[in-house]
Amino acid sequence: MREKTGKRVLASGAFELLHPGHVRFLAEAKRVGGGGSRLIVVVARDETIRRRKGREPILGEEARKEMVSMLKPVDETILGHVPFSFEKVMEEVKPNMVVFGYDQENLMREFMRFIESRGLSVEVVRLGKFSSQEPSSTSELIRRAAEILDKGSSR
């Protein structure tokens, strides 16, 4: 059992296809929370992906939530809100720290404006990019996968 005291660390994402960048991001989010921290992950709703990315999600929200909940650093997984709401998530999770990935700059800026406007006190941490030769975003991974399968099937 993980210790249930300590910092509550919040991370979020769509987690459409799990890639090494995701698992490193979540492991690092848990680590920066320090000993006894609890990592709570908000998985984006299908509706939010449609609105933000202008396309269907690759996997449905329940499947994405299920996969994220199976990762070792993750203590708790919840779905976001429709419509998207920092407010509801903050009330629900009550984090001490909110962690953003290197590719979540816009989301982080929106979040900073949100906490300033509400006068909320919460630690905000932005994690760097993990250097890797492997694809570290969903779109990069799919492009690579589609290329490889095309080549494979034409043999």
Add this chain to the structure above:
Amino acid sequence: MREKTGKRVLASGAFELLHPGHVRFLAEAKRVGGGGSRLIVVVARDETIRRRKGREPILGEEARKEMVSMLKPVDETILGHVPFSFEKVMEEVKPNMVVFGYDQENLMREFMRFIESRGLSVEVVRLGKFSSQEPSSTSELIRRAAEILDKGSSR
């Protein structure tokens, strides 16, 4: 800490893109081992994927191993051998139980011939398909992903 006694359960796969079918397969493999079991996962080498699937792996073996090792049911992750070898894996892992997924029928048949020829005693379990409306194989997942991204980018 997980208990270190009990059955040693071996599962294997390429784990190219993690999908809900993978995580359910591994959770079920750990469960059929019973209390205190230890799940050891063999991740296919890049060379083995090239030979068996006739195409490049989507992610390299180290990245695939890293992702699998981050899944909660997994106690230990190792890479397979080049050339592919049941013998070396069996010597290394010494499992009490070997688990196969519904889509590993050919591999299971090969393995049955292998243990018969060596007179090895090991429990072999084949797990069923998990019913889901989500893609449950790598190729299905990539097809769906490529379709969705194509549509998204043409908007």
